[in-house]
Amino acid sequence: xxxxxxxxxxxxxxxxxxxxxxxxxxxxxxxxxxxxxxxxxxxxxxxxxxxxxxxxxxxxxxxxxxxxxxxxxxxxxxxxxxxxxxxxxxxxxxxxxxxxxxxxxxxxxxxxxxxxxxxxxxxxxxxxxxxxxxxxxxxxxxxxxxxxxxxxxxxxxxxxxxxxxxxxxxxxxxxxxxxxxxxxxxxxxxxxxxxxxxxxxxxxxxxxxxxxxxxxxxxxxxxxxxxxxxxxxxxxxxxxxxxxxxxxxxxxxxxxxxxxxxxxxxxxxxxxxxxxxxxxxxxxxxxxxxxxxxxxxxxxxxxxxxxxxxx
Amino acid sequence: xxxxxxxxxxxxxxxxxxxxxxxxxxxxxxxxxxxxxxxxxxxxxxxxxxxxxxxxxxxxxxxxxxxxxxxxxxxxxxxxxxxxxxxxxxxxxxxxxxxxxxxxxxxxxxxxxxxxxxxxxxxxxxxxxxxxxxxxxxxxxxxxxxxxxxxxxxxxxxxxxxxxxxxxxxxxxxxxxxxxxxxxxxxxxxxxxxxxxxxxxxxxxxxxxxxxxxxxxxxxxxxxxxxxxxxxxxxxxxxxxxxxxxxxxxxxxxxxxxxxxxxxxxxxxxxxxxxxxxxxxxxxxxxxxxxxxxxxxxxxxxxxxxxxxxxxxxxxxxxxxxxxxxxxxxxxxxxxxx
Numbered sequence: 001x002x003x004x005x006x007x008x009x010x011x012x013x014x015x016x017x018x019x020x021x022x023x024x025x026x027x028x029x030x031x032x033x034x035x036x037x038x039x040x041x042x043x044x045x046x047x048x049x050x051x052x053x054x055x056x057x058x059x060x061x062x063x064x065x066x067x068x069x070x071x072x073x074x075x076x077x078x079x080x081x082x083x084x085x086x087x088x089x090x091x092x093x094x095x096x097x098x099x100x101x102x103x104x105x106x107x108x109x110x111x112x113x114x115x116x117x118x119x120x121x122x123x124x125x126x127x128x129x130x131x132x133x134x135x136x137x138x139x140x141x142x143x144x145x146x147x148x149x150x151x152x153x154x155x156x157x158x159x160x161x162x163x164x165x166x167x168x169x170x171x172x173x174x175x176x177x178x179x180x181x182x183x184x185x186x187x188x189x190x191x192x193x194x195x196x197x198x199x200x201x202x203x204x205x206x207x208x209x210x211x212x213x214x215x216x217x218x219x220x221x222x223x224x225x226x227x228x229x230x231x232x233x234x235x236x237x238x239x240x241x242x243x244x245x246x247x248x249x250x251x252x253x254x255x256x257x258x259x260x261x262x263x264x265x266x267x268x269x270x271x272x273x274x275x276x277x278x279x280x281x282x283x284x285x286x287x288x289x290x291x292x293x294x295x296x297x298x299x300x301x302x303x304x305x306x307x308x309x310x311x
Numbered sequence: 312x313x314x315x316x317x318x319x320x321x322x323x324x325x326x327x328x329x330x331x332x333x334x335x336x337x338x339x340x341x342x343x344x345x346x347x348x349x350x351x352x353x354x355x356x357x358x359x360x361x362x363x364x365x366x367x368x369x370x371x372x373x374x375x376x377x378x379x380x381x382x383x384x385x386x387x388x389x390x391x392x393x394x395x396x397x398x399x400x401x402x403x404x405x406x407x408x409x410x411x412x413x414x415x416x417x418x419x420x421x422x423x424x425x426x427x428x429x430x431x432x433x434x435x436x437x438x439x440x441x442x443x444x445x446x447x448x449x450x451x452x453x454x455x456x457x458x459x460x461x462x463x464x465x466x467x468x469x470x471x472x473x474x475x476x477x478x479x480x481x482x483x484x485x486x487x488x489x490x491x492x493x494x495x496x497x498x499x500x501x502x503x504x505x506x507x508x509x510x511x512x513x514x515x516x517x518x519x520x521x522x523x524x525x526x527x528x529x530x531x532x533x534x535x536x537x538x539x540x541x542x543x544x545x546x547x548x549x550x551x552x553x554x555x556x557x558x559x560x561x562x563x564x565x566x567x568x569x570x571x572x573x574x575x576x577x578x579x580x581x582x583x584x585x586x587x588x589x590x591x592x593x594x595x596x597x598x599x600x601x602x603x604x605x606x607x608x609x610x611x612x613x614x615x616x617x618x619x620x621x622x623x624x625x626x627x628x629x630x631x632x633x634x635x636x637x638x639x640x641x642x643x644x645x646x647x648x649x
Contacts, residue, residue: 040539047436050428054511055445058452061463061508116359124353125360134360136634141367143562143630144623145569147599148370151619154603155373163604174366181363207352235456238571238596242604262458266572269462277466284459295454 069285072278077286082248082264088275092283094250098165098259101252102244103234105169110176111226115215117177118184118222123210135185138178149174150239158243165251165258168244172233179232183225187218224298231294235287237262261287370623378617380609389617395582397606402614404621406582410592413499413585414574415567418506423560426511430518435544446516453512461576464505469496469577472504477589492587495579500588502578506567514563521555521640522548558636565629569622571596595622 076091083090117134125131153171157164191214199209215222237260240246245257246267261283268280332340375382381389385402392403429449433442473496480500481490525548533547534540549556579591580601595618606612 036539036542040541043431043541043544044436047428047432050425051432051445054425054429054515055448057508058512059448061460062452062455064467065459065463113359113362116356117363120356120360124356131360134363136631137367138363139634140627140630141363143565143569143633144370144626145571145596147569147571147596148374148619148623148626151377151599151603151616152370152373155377177366178363206349210352231454235454235458237456237458238600241600245604262456262572265462266458266576269458269465270576280462284462287456288459291454291456292451295451 065281065284065288068281069288072282073285074282077279077282081250082279083275085273090275090279092259092261092264092279092286094247095259095261095264095283096286098244098247098251099234099261101165101254101258102168102172102240102260103230105166105254106172106176106233107226107230108173109170110173110229111180113173114177114180114226114229115184115222117181118188119210119215121181121185122188123214135182138181141178142182145238146171146175146236147238147241150241150243153239153243161255163243163245163257164255165244166254168240168258168260169254171239171243172236175233175236175239176229179229180226183228184218184222187221187225188214190221191217227294228298231291235262235291237266241266367627374616374620374623378613378620380613381617382613384610385614389614390621393582393584397602397608397611400608400610402610404595404614404618406584407593407595407598407618408621409584410499410578411568411594411596413592414502414506414578414594415564417499417503417588418510418567419560419564421503421507422511422514422563425507426514426518426559426563427556429511429515430522431544433515433519434522435540435548446519449512449516453516457509457570457572458576460505460509461573464501464573464577468501468505472496472498472501481589488586489588492589494589495591497577497579497591498589499578499585499592502574502592502594503588505573505577506570509570509573510563510566513566514559517559517562517637518552518556521552521559521637524555524640525551552640554636555640558633558638558640561629561633561636565626565633568629569596569626571600575600595619 076089077093078091078096079093080089080091081094082092117138121131121135125134149171152174153167157167157170195213195217196209199213200206204212240260240263244260244263246263247257247259249259251258265280265283265287268276268283271277381402385392389402389404390408391405392401393405394401394403395406396402433445437445473494477490477494477496477500481494484490529547529551530543533543538546574594575597578594578597580593580597581591582593582598583590585592599615599619599622603612603615606615
């Protein structure tokens with residue numbers, strides 16, 4: 001780096017980590033070392049405290065959600081559709097199925113394209129300017145607010161046609177592509193080159209090598225990457241607000257408005273009824289449980305290493 | 312590798328100049344070894360790669376074409392006007408831009424110092440045993456959906472804000488003029504707090520990654536000169552990682568600018584440029600969430616799409632800068648699984 005990182009204040013031979021008992025130093029130097037010692041201790045305390053200040057409320061949120069959700073969850077939640085206003089009971093069965101439909105559409109559209117782009121980056125375009133540009137664009141696209149994807153899907157599929165499950169799926173698919181592209185690329189980059197060369201040396205064509213050797217070797221990592229993207233979009237509400245729109249009843253058609261778990265949670269949370277608030281908490285717990293399972297699986301695979309022993 | 316293979320095949324063909332393809336060649340072609348299959352596959356993958364450009368360009372084209380009406384009608388005054396009157400057909404984005412900037416920067420002001428502390432703790436001070444569980448928890452928290460944070464904020468944070476924190480702030484910090492007016496519980500400050508909670512995990516984990524990427528030899532050199540641990544962190548680590556840390560903060564800003572659901576649930580949704588932090592506000596993303604599906608009239612819809620366009624362009628620029636900065640620092644270091 002440009003600045004000299006070795007620059008330290010003049011009395012450097014005075015060991016600042018020592019407690020102020022270093023008597024042989026002059027008064028000024030010893031005062032300075034006391035100051036340095038205290039600043040060091042202060043910063044350590046501040047760093048530990050900020051970690052505590054951050055971790056404690058965050059864990060508290062998690063525990064509170066689990067507590068509220070668990071006390072509101074019952075069998076009816078999984079088997080019934082929402083009850084009319086004023087009646088107790090009811091559940092979010094249609095919303096869970098609806099989320100499944102939307103996420104299925106999103107996965108069907110988003111996963112192949114995402115993996116394909118990742119394969120291009122890792123196997124065909126490695127080191128090229130075009131690949132760098134695609135990689136950068138994917139990272140930037142990753143940060144675009146989800147509600148903007150909703151507008152794009154709205155213009156493409158809803159305008160003049162009406163709200164539909166398909167539009168919700170497309171909005172979520174657009175969000176999945178950049179995430180999957182980047183994880184696929186990273187996972188393929190961990191596949192040792194010798195394996196590819198062995199396949200090519202046996203006369204296997206390149207496309208076959210990519211499909212049966214590279215992708216197959218990296219598949220656990222790629223699958224978990226897809227699950228991570230899936231978990232990320234599973235909780236998305238904003239892009240569904242004006243694409244899938246939500247529905248109080250059963251719906252399986254791709255061309256009609258459909259219920260989704262995050263949408264239902266939102267609608268119930270801002271409603272004035274206690275019974276609906278209860279269902280919102282229960283829905284949140286189900287959503288989080290789903291996402292936690294995915295994230296934990298990813299974590300396990302990531303820590304195990306995709307290719308332990310292979311390289 | 313592939314080139315040597317094809318040239319080898321080429322030599323073999325030259326050695327046996329028969330008119331009819333050999334049985335071996337037939338066999339290979341039948342199994343997809345022709346150059347056509349390879350080219351098709353490479354082309355298909357390239358197409359997938361280009362689809363990412365396609366998505367960005369498509370979104371841009373759609374947003375511009377759909378907001379033409381409002382762009383034409385209001386021009387630049389759209390960004391200066393505080394009017395938001397669907398009935399009279401008069402629209403201005405200033406209250407939303409102000410609300411978005413206020414909440415995002417307040418959230419950064421709260422989150423960045425804490426995130427730095429967490430990152431320093433995790434990368435320099437943390438016992439190895441604690442490191443994995445803490446980063447696991449932060450990862451989990453980053454994965455909690457926005458609507459769930461919103462639910463929590465709506466039922467827990469808003470009452471705390473209304474009954475405890477709000478009165479406390481107006482009593483002791485009321486002289487600053489920032490905490491005036493009626494405290495509803497919902498408002499700019501509440502939205503900023505939930506935003507800060509939501510962007511903390513991302514800023515701290517990226518900052519930690521960047522600090523870990525600083526070579527150990529830098530730390531050892533500074534320590535060998537007799538520096539205390541903090542002096543080592545300041546001169547050896549933070550100074551080297553500063554560009555990447557700025558990048559991480561800007562990434563957090565990008566997240567905060569586009570955050571929709573949690574903010575919509577606690578900001579109060581009132582299109583006015585607020586002077587007090589207790590006042591309800593509105594952000595670019597939350598006006599879209601609330602009004603887009605109910606917008607009637609072409610001009611209304613077009614104005615909302617223009618707000619989406621502003622949001623898109625701002626987040627593209629912010630994320631572009633941030634990614635560039637983070638890359639400048641972590642480039643060359645191997646990708647880390649955790």
